Amino acid sequence: xxxxxxxxxxxxxxxxxxxxxxxxxxxxxxxxxxxxxxxxxxxxxxxxxxxxxxxxxxxxx
Numbered sequence: 001x002x003x004x005x006x007x008x009x010x011x012x013x014x015x016x017x018x019x020x021x022x023x024x025x026x027x028x029x030x031x032x033x034x035x036x037x038x039x040x041x042x043x044x045x046x047x048x049x050x051x052x053x054x055x056x057x058x059x060x061x
Contacts, residue, residue: 021046 028045029037037045 024045025037025042028041032041042048043050
């Protein structure tokens with residue numbers, strides 16, 4: 001378990017989420033055919049949702 005200094009000794013929920021996402025990226029990279037993951041594939045693995053008005057169009061549908 002990951003804990004913060006000075007905390008009650010419980011797990012750090014943000015760190016646990018980051019570790020989980022890192023694991024998802026490692027799994028995607030190890031199973032990829034190409035040498036590197038594309039930015040789109042990374043966004044898909046990390047479940048990134050683009051916001052309209054930030055240089056990207058909102059997904060249709």
